[in-house]
Structure formats: structure tokens, C-alpha cells
Amino acid sequence: MSDYFRHTKIIATLGPATESKEMLAKLITAGVDILRLNMAHASHQWVKDAMWFIREASSEVGRHVAVMMDVKGPEIRTGVVDSPIEVKTGDRFEFHIESATATGDVPAVSVNYPGLPNDLEVGTTVLVDSGIIRMRVFEKDDSRVRCEVLTPGKIGSKRHLNLPGVYVNLPSLTKKDEDDLAAGVEVGIDFVALSFVRQAEDIRILRRYLDKLGSSAKIIAKIEDQAGVRNMHEIIAEADGIMVARGDLGIEIDYHRLPLVQTEMVAACRDAGKPVIIATHLLETMITSPMPTRAEISDVSNAIREQADAVMLSGETT
Template identity: 80%
Template sequence: MTTQVRPFRHTKIIATLGPATESKEMLTKLILAGVDIMRLNMAHATHQWVDDAMWFIREASNEVGRHVCVMMDVKGPEIRTGKVDAPIELEVGDLFEIHTEDTSPTGDIPAVTTNYPGLPADVDVGTVMLIDSGLIRMKVVAKDDQRIRLETLTPGTIGSKRHINLPGVFVNLPCLTAKDQDDLRAGVRAGIDYVALSFVRQASDIRELRAFLDSLGSSAKIIAKIEDQAGVRNMHEIIAETNAVMIARGDLGIEIDYHRLPLVQTELVAACRAAGKPVIVATHLLETMISAPMPTRAEISDVSNAVREQADAVMLSGETTVGQYPLEAVQVMKNVINSIEPSIDSDLNRGLQLVEPKHWMLLSAAKLAQNLGESAIVVFTRRARLAKTLAALRPRGVPIFAFAPTEDIFRQMLMLWGVEPFLMNFYDDPEETILQALQTLRDKNWIRPGRPVVVVTNVLARGKVVETLQLRTIE
């Protein structure tokens, strides 16, 4: 009788928690459906909600025997209009004013406040401003230290607390707000695995967040969200500094010319792959499924493209927070991934910079496993470095089974392309560790008995630790 092995996919799925999915029952269903990472969006969340969500996630994971990692997405700096008593209707050519909260309007034209007192200093006459996620375009025609006068370029209605985008303008806002810091304290106490930092503009933003996490004693890894022109312009220095990147296409699609978005996505994915850093494609992947049980053909193509580019993960936002079909959205993701991945060329990642001798050994392991066919790579890692390099090599068709002795590293590896992590104590005798790992894979039906696996490990030879590449068979 042939043993049925577990299904395996390389591309990871991220689901955002919200009213539609925050109960323990729905979390259990999401985990069983195949979600690898849970995202906590802190734009409107409370600290009590974070505690409850983390408890439910960990409880559900323990009960079903499948663990997920948790990403906290902090709100970051943002510019918004203030409250209005009634919506303001604007036609093309109408004048409009934005003034700081401690200043009175001129009174001769419609006006709103802004939460950012430095806004007048950051813009120039001629600057184009986008309000309400880009729906309303306006041009600065005059300004002083407290007020901006704008001409309406596209008509629309301005309500309370609408988002303001300034394409191409470097805004002098802090990378971490007081709210972000409070949220991070709550997240670290609850045990988050990743922090996604919004509107990363330069590498120093990552360093500032890392210093803050270090001060809290957190081992959480950092995801840089690229969502404006400064982030795109400085992508290489940001990628070098961060642990992972999220292509946040919502704001990014407003901040840059919309027709350039696919090109920027491709460039960011390629840059991350060359640097060996995980990359997430996020926002609007299955937006229709917030209210419809099936995606559009364009959305299917969009997800397919992210998989073909070999992003590490694809992310669901509104689809699983307020959507009517969260589980169906996850299933659509899985179906597309499972259909597209086998069609991708099996060439390894030639752009990855290999600098250490061990990296070349990992390259050999990837080639060997691919050539064997129906094989896998087994790796033992204490800091996830070996697993990260193997994932970055992109050995399509080869599961990477990574064993780690600590919970934080075990969960963080859930983000990596093609990596299925396991939590296991390492023995003093490397051979005992290998045998225990192979038995785990056999008992859990991850690989068929009789098949060869490539094992990357070290052995003790005459008192010295020697790095080895071994070929073992699942008994």
C-alpha cells in the first residue's frame, strides 16, 4: 500500500484577522485551511484585542497541531484631514483650504484641518496632493506657515479623517509614532513573531525600530512595508537592513503612477530574491471576494503573477477581516498556488549572492535534491540562516524541512518560501538528531518511505565539527 504524503506548496499565505475571523472557531478553520501567517492590523486595534487574538491563535494551533506565526502591522505615521460637520462637495476648479489644527481658516472657501502641523512646510506651490486614497486630486496654489490653498483637479466629496497622500514628497514624520510604540509593547508582551513597519522611507527607519525592539528584549523580525516613492527609491538600502519586505500595493499604487506598479513589484521581488530576503505581495489580491464567493479573472492572474515571480508570501487583507467569504478566499489562494507552482521553471535563483563556503554547499544540496526527484532537504538551524539561504535559492519542487530548537526561530521560518519548520530539541550526538528528524518526517507523512533526502548537518570527527552533505533514505 502506497503511503499518501502531505500536500506541499512553496508560497505562504497570510490572513489578516478582523471581525469575520477573530473567533477561536474561525481561527481554527483558517489554520486548517492552510494559513501560515496571521496578521494583526493595528490601525484600529486595542491592546486587549491583541491579547485575546494571540491567545486564540496559540490555543487553536495547539489543538489542531499546526502552528502559525503572527505579524503585527503597526499603523505608522499618516496624514489625515480633520472632522467635518457635513461632507464637502468639490467640483473641478473649486478652491479648498487645509489648515493646521491650532489655526483658524481664512473663511472665504471650504476648509478642513490636518493632524500634521508640518504639512504646509513639506509642500510647495504646484505640489499635487491626493485625498481619500487618491480619489480626489488637488494642486497647491498658495500657502503660508499654517495654511495651504488648493485647486480641485478631480471632483469628489471630502468627509471626516480622509487620508492624504503626497506623491514624491519626503514627509518629515517620525517612522514610529507614540501609538506604534505602545502597540509594540503590547505585541511583544503577547509574543509576536514579526513587526511590519508602515511607510519605510530609508534604512534608518529599520534601525530605529530594531533599537526599540531590542530595548524591549524582543526577538521579533522586521518587515519593511514599501508604499511610497521614497521607499522605492531607497529599496536596496532598505532591503539590506531589514529582515523582510512587504510590497504594500494599496498606498504604493497611489504614490506612484498606477501603470508602473507591476514594474515596481517585479523589481522589488527580484531585489529581495537577489539579497536573500523574504518578500510579501500584499493588498487587493482577491478584493472582490470581500462580497463575492468567486474572484475575478484579473485577480486570479494577479495572484498567479505573484507566484510566478516567486514571492515568499501572498497576503489577504479585507478578504479575511470583514469579508463574507474568508475561508473561500484562502482556498482560492491555495488553488491558484497549487496550479501555478508546478509550471514555474525549476532553475535555481542565479541572482543570489553566495559569499560563504556553506552557501555553496547549500547550493549543491538544492541541485542534488532536484536531480533526485521526489526528494527533500533536511536542515538543522539555530538562527534560521541555513533555511533562509535554501529558501532564497528557490529549489522548486523540493520541500525544505527545517528543524530548530527554539519556538521563535521555528515560527519565524513559517514566512520562508518552501520551508516547513519543525520544533525539536537537538541532541549532543548529531546522528541521534538526524534519526529523530527523519522519524518525524516519516511519522507525519511528509515524505514517502524509500525516498532519498538530502541532509545538511555537522558531525563530530576526531574532536572537530565538520559540515556535511549527506544522502539518507526514509526507512
């Protein structure tokens, strides 16, 4: 690695392609500064093994790297279906809570969040599977919501639901998150990335839990929805750093607003003296191609020119 000073740090996500000691050594040699542990599907044993490999590779290369645990956070997902349900534009579809049964007159799937009917209003947009399928609520009761399909697709098991503009009454820190954090603190994580931060209180809840565990890990607030954007200044003031998580954020707000929101958040962090990370879809084509596109190169360059403190790779390094 060359000995020039690089202002913008590089964060890489661990996965099957990079979790061996040999690959970690290559990543560290190539310039990775922080390694991210994505806890969406990870086990505690994997965390212990990954940390051991990271420390071994870091020692071998002679260069220290930090470790960031990205906790899953609250989310709404569909239940299990026997086979994907195909929906077409104009169809009617039902989401019902797990304790209720489908009415049977329209295709339906359960959701893991019992408060869904209370949080939604008639006319609300529901996005399924990263926004691939778009629906609009036309009817609801205490246990179900009925939607009209606006864009077609297939709804499978455990698909993620986004509710743009809706304040969802889910806890900022789940039981799984708490268990994962305890495992991470035990092995010495340096940063915690908290998903779907909506207000400063979410950060305070996490900080109290880390204090209880005896951890001094720094907190990175992931801003991923409209509430987070609205409350960005109070979140920036409370957190140790900010992540512009463009995956869900690009679903929750209009696409054309995303570059403007990114610029606004980077500037706000710079004014507050807080580090900011740009994440998601930076070099996505390199998952399958050895070369990035011109647009991706421009995107990374723009993030650096805006004075982002770090850029983060996800699928590109997993």
C-alpha cells in the same frame, strides 16, 4: 489539508469575521501560515484576546502559525467635519494646521500634521481619501495650503492624505506604535510590519526599540511610497523582509508603474536572499463574492511565478 509542500506562504488579516477560535481554526486548516494583527484601530486588549484565540486554535488544529503585528505608522489625516464637504473640479479648497483657523472664503478642513505647509510646494499634488480626490497646491503660507480641485468628491472626517513624491518629516515610529509594540511583545509576536518605510534608518530605529523591549521579532519593511522605492536596496539590506504594499504604493506612484516596481522589488529581494510579501487587492472581490475574478487569479499566479515568498489578504479575511 493536503500534505504537499507549498513554497508561497499565505498571510491572513484578522478582523470581526475571523477573530473567533472557530474561524481561526478554519483559516489554519485551510493553509494560513501567518496571521496579521492590523493595529490601525485595534486595542491592546484585542491583541491579548486575539493571541489567546490564535494559540488555542493552532493547538487544536495541530499546526503552528506565526503572528505579525502591522503598526499604523505615520500618516496625515483631515480633522473632523460636521458633514462631508463636496468639492467640484475647479473649486478652491484649503487645508490648515490644527492651531490655525480657516480663512472662511473657501471650504476648508484642518490636518493633524503641523509641518504640512513646510513640506509642500506650489504645484505639488495632494490626494485625498485613497486618491479619490486629486488637488494641486497653488498657494501656501506658514499655517495653510490652498489647492485647486482636479477631480471631484466629498471630503469627510479623518480622511487620509497622500503627497506623491513629497518627503514628509514625520517620525517613522509614533508613540502609538511604541505602545502597540510593547503590548505585542508581551504576548509574543513573531513579526513586525513597519508602515511607510522610507530609508534604512527607519528599520534601525525600530530594531533598537525592539531590542529595548527584549524582542527578537523579525522586521518586515512595508514599501508604500516613492522614497521607499528609491531607497529599496538599502531598506532590503537592513530589514528581515519586505512587503510590497500595493494599496498606498498604487496611489503614490503612477498605476502603470506598479507592476514593474513589484517585479523589480521581488527580484531585488531574491538577489539579496530576503523574503518578500505581495499585499493588497489580491482577491478583493471575494469580500462580497464567493469567486475571484480571472484578473485576480492571474495576479496571484504572477506573484507566485515571480517567486514572491508570501501573499497577504487584508479585507478578504476581516
